[in-house]
Amino acid sequence: MTATQKDQILQEIRQLIAGTEFENHVFMVGGIVRDELMVHPVKDIDICVDIPDGGIKLALFITHQQNTYRKRSHPELFQAYGIARFHLASFPDIELECVQTRQERYENRDSRNPVTGFAPIQDDCFRRDLTINALYKNISTGEIVDITGHGLSDLKQHIIRTPREPFITFDEDGLRLLRVVRFASRFGWKIEPDTLQGLKDCAPRIQTITQDRITDEISRMLCDPNPDYAMQLLSDTGLLPLVLPEWMGLAEDKPVWANLLNAVSKANGGLDMKLAAFMQQFTWNEAQAALRRMNFTLEIQKKVQNLHLHVHDLDPIDGNISDMELRKLQYEWGKDAGQILNLLDGRCTYLMPNRKELVQAIDVRCQQMKREGTDCFSLVLPVNGKDIMEALQLKPGPQIREFMNRALSMCFENPKITKQEILQKLNTEHC
Numbered sequence: 001m002t003a004t005q006k007d008q009i010l011q012e013i014r015q016l017i018a019g020t021e022f023e024n025h026v027f028m029v030g031g032i033v034r035d036e037l038m039v040h041p042v043k044d045i046d047i048c049v050d051i052p053d054g055g056i057k058l059a060l061f062i063t064h065q066q067n068t069y070r071k072r073s074h075p076e077l078f079q080a081y082g083i084a085r086f087h088l089a090s091f092p093d094i095e096l097e098c099v100q101t102r103q104e105r106y107e108n109r110d111s112r113n114p115v116t117g118f119a120p121i122q123d124d125c126f127r128r129d130l131t132i133n134a135l136y137k138n139i140s141t142g143e144i145v146d147i148t149g150h151g152l153s154d155l156k157q158h159i160i161r162t163p164r165e166p167f168i169t170f171d172e173d174g175l176r177l178l179r180v181v182r183f184a185s186r187f188g189w190k191i192e193p194d195t196l197q198g199l200k201d202c203a204p205r206i207q208t209i210t211q212d213r214i215t216d217e218i219s220r221m222l223c224d225p226n227p228d229y230a231m232q233l234l235s236d237t238g239l240l241p242l243v244l245p246e247w248m249g250l251a252e253d254k255p256v257w258a259n260l261l262n263a264v265s266k267a268n269g270g271l272d273m274k275l276a277a278f279m280q281q282f283t284w285n286e287a288q289a290a291l292r293r294m295n296f297t298l299e300i301q302k303k304v305q306n307l308h309l310h311v312h313d314l315d316p317i318d319g320n321i322s323d324m325e326l327r328k329l330q331y332e333w334g335k336d337a338g339q340i341l342n343l344l345d346g347r348c349t350y351l352m353p354n355r356k357e358l359v360q361a362i363d364v365r366c367q368q369m370k371r372e373g374t375d376c377f378s379l380v381l382p383v384n385g386k387d388i389m390e391a392l393q394l395k396p397g398p399q400i401r402e403f404m405n406r407a408l409s410m411c412f413e414n415p416k417i418t419k420q421e422i423l424q425k426l427n428t429e430h431c
Helices: 003-017 031-037 054-065 121-126 151-157 166-172 175-187 193-208 211-223 227-237 245-252 254-266 271-278 284-293 298-308 323-351 353-372 385-392 398-413 419-430
Strands: 026-029 045-049 076-078 083-086 096-100 102-105 115-118 136-138
Touching: 003 026, 003 045, 003 054, 026 031, 031 045, 031 136, 031 151, 045 054, 054 083, 054 096, 102 121, 166 175, 166 193, 175 193, 175 211, 175 227, 193 227, 211 227, 211 271, 227 254, 227 271, 245 254, 245 284, 254 271, 254 323, 271 298, 271 323, 284 298, 298 323, 323 353, 323 398, 385 398, 385 419, 398 419
Parallel strands: 045 096
Antiparallel strands: 026 045, 026 136, 076 083, 083 096, 102 115
16 A cells, blocks of 8 residues: 555545544544554554444444445444444555454453454554554544554654553463564664563463464564574573574574574575574474474475574585586586575574685685676486487386486586487496
């Protein structure tokens, strides 16, 4: 959603509710207000209405006004939660969600499913996770409403703070422990002292949260701009052994831990790259066990495996690497070469600094080989098994694989070698 679309949507809602019971009772809330004030791109428009059943009433009112109401389909109603989803006639591809301002009551401390009901906007505000996510914008007037008295100043001063006593906020929902860490690392902001102490005191509450929700938060932390800050916060607050126990041994060795986190930050790409960098000190069996425990998909596991298998490629190389050895690596890296070189760069920069010049030299040589057409990143072997059997008059069998491997070695020696040259050399060696 563009900023222009957002402004047009708000203007349209403002005009529709003018002079009705909804005027001055409809607010944008949460992330959209925060991101708008920070001049960040906005994704979703979340709306709350401080009228009993206000979210559903507003959606019904607007869809009837615009003649887009369709029984049982538009708006989409969730009566039990007072939530409605709909779109404006002029923006059919942008879904809006609106809800009544509400309070939440957790009857079971081990549950994240509260009993909800209508409540004034003040109660709605203090049930939220952070002051910066508890800001409201009156759609009728454009006024920013900061009920906690800290939201705007915390945005300005770059502070992460809970809207109530941290113990209350975290005791209601243990996932908020990780959300505090994620928002602090995402923006690179400091955590207010009482909130930071609350993280430490309430860390065990994370054990009431399902693994899938924990993994989702960890994944976001790794992909946000400051994953090193996030992981360090998890370590400092006592959350690390509860959510990432496999890394505790590394975290206890502060120099190794710091260098590993730097390597994770240096890794460019998606979640698979971040995980591969984060797990580079593990064997693949250890890494796979951690991925499975965290319920990562088979697709993610496979991507991480493909990268992890090559993260130690330069470990045994002492000194220079021959063109033939380099082309063999290029062939093995294939389409993942850019990601693997990035991982190796991070590893050699922070965990094996004596190899930093080596990986830089390899990158330069790879680029030169590409320009000369002598690289093997996308090598297609000029011969196949049938060619070899016909040229050497052989029958199918294990030896054909041996000849194919020899042909591959010839390409590593001379990537411009022709099919005929390969078959001639094989024939000479065979005889």
